[in-house]
Amino acid sequence: MRHPVQKLAFNRTNGRLYLAAGEKLQEFDPTTGVLVQEWSTELIAADETKDEQPKKKKAKTEQAKVVRNAFRTLSCSEDGRYIVGSTDELKSLVVLSTTDLSLQYSRKFPKRPSALAITDSNETLLLGDKFGDVYSLPIVPSAGSKPGHSKLSSAENESGYDIEPIFGHVSMLVDLLVTPEVEGARYAISSDRDEHVRVTRYPEACVIERFCFGHMQYVSQLLVPSWAPTTLLSGGGDDFLARWNWTTGELVEKIELEAYIGAEPSEEDSEFEVAVSGIWEIPELKIVLVFDDNSKKLLSFKIPESQSEPARFLSSKKYDLLDAAVSGTNGEAWLTVYNSSESEGPEIKKIKVDESGVITEIEEALAKKISETASFEIASRADVLALHPVSLLRKHAEH
Known part of the structure; x- marks a missing residue:
């Protein structure tokens, strides 16, 4: 059987359709139905686990750790140059070139990314995680960028670029967007599991403009x-x-x-x-x-x-x-x-x-x-990489 397609993205610049199923990403020409190219998160999973040190309390094993790294978010930049996604198991951001699906940039985060927004400059993106933190970082770091100190561990910060949260929620961040320019200013609007809708100045993210309560x-x-x-x-x-x-x-x-x-x-x-x-x-x-x-x-x-x-x-x-x-x-x-x-x-x-x-x-x-062309072959339904339904975010009273 084949894995269900869980995420879609459409590139309005080159007219291509992107399908993500589990750890695989495929690009289709939607006018002909032809598969153009493919990429898999297994490529970064291999790099991440290859040098991973075992924890002290766990016995070392010769068998490599198997990482099932599904796409959770998927977006195309407005200029059509990049397709950007976040993954579950490795808690990673992935940036691919739409020219050949080559990996331009990837990095791990302390907590699983849960929301992603690309600014209309096509140079910067905002990423929110399940801990409630929101980070701002370039889609592709420039060649002149220098490594900086980070609160992340060496394994999590191996890409070498300094990142710090620019603002945060006290609950799991669920969605995130950057507004168009209104009266000469832009804002980041974010929501969480605790019914909050927050309007934050951007890029002056230390200023909370208001909340939308209701x-x-x-x-x-x-x-x-x-x-x-x-x-x-x-x-x-x-x-x-x-x-x-x-x-x-x-x-x-x-x-x-x-x-x-x-x-x-x-x-x-x-x-x-x-x-x-x-x-x-x-x-x-x-x-x-x-x-x-x-x-x-x-x-x-x-x-x-x-x-x-x-x-x-x-x-x-x-x-x-x-x-x-x-x-x-x-x-x-x-x-x-x-x-x-x-x-x-x-x-x-x-x-x-x-x-x-x-x-x-x-x-x-x-x-x-x-x-029929989408080739996401799996052995059985047990191999489907599940993305939890949104209804699980609901909080029920404990009895």
Whole structure:
């Protein structure tokens, strides 16, 4: 059987589609379905474990440690030159050239990276980890950079570049973005497991501009629509999608999701719980797609540019969705869907969203070709490198 595709990224500069499944990354030409090139985190895993010293309390073994290093985040820089991802087991940042998927830079972090944002300068990225720290570092360090002192251990700091957190949360950081320029300034907006949405000046990250208060559960997804730069959409474990004016902290609107999801409580649960695991924009239509991981519903909403107008629900469609990547043209997007059949491989779909928000599958033969070509062979379902569902972020009262 084949490993499900867990992460997608679309490069709007060269028009290529990137698929990450477990520890492998593949690049496809989405116009022909042809596999162009491939890269694996096994390459950095081999380097990391080769020189790793055994802990004093553990017996030495001749057998090398097996590292299963899945991609957790995946993004393309706006200029299309780099594809950037973070991995689980080695807690590493990986930067690859989109020209030949050659490794440009990698480094370990003290805690597992959980969120990643690339600034529009395409030179700097922000990385947040499960400890709540946020780091700022160049996508590719310059040749003249010199090693500096770091609080990381020598093994963790072997790439030699000094990094320090620029700000942090007291809880696991879940999502992170950098805003477009508003009145001559930029800001970093971050969210955590403790319902906080924080607006921080960037790069003067020592200054907290404000918090957006209104969530009662974890906030797993943030989006500033490109056509409404002062609007922030946030969602997670609450039964609503919050629409903010992030420049003032005002909660403009609560977009209730339960009415559109139409889910019923299960026999085990007395109450259905929303779990927003994805928010993507269709900029040419001023539409956003929102996915609820519990009901498996992909919802489309019209988000007006003016905050005085309410958002409108448009349509919904059911998918067991793992990730999505919007192409940025003609309302088209790529989806990776969980396939429960062990006899079949990854399931990739291409969709089109029209002006009324209706979601339609298109070019099914091409999507099927990519699904069949994606070579992520594994022995059994036990070998799937699991990325924990967002619903596990919910905190339940202890009895």
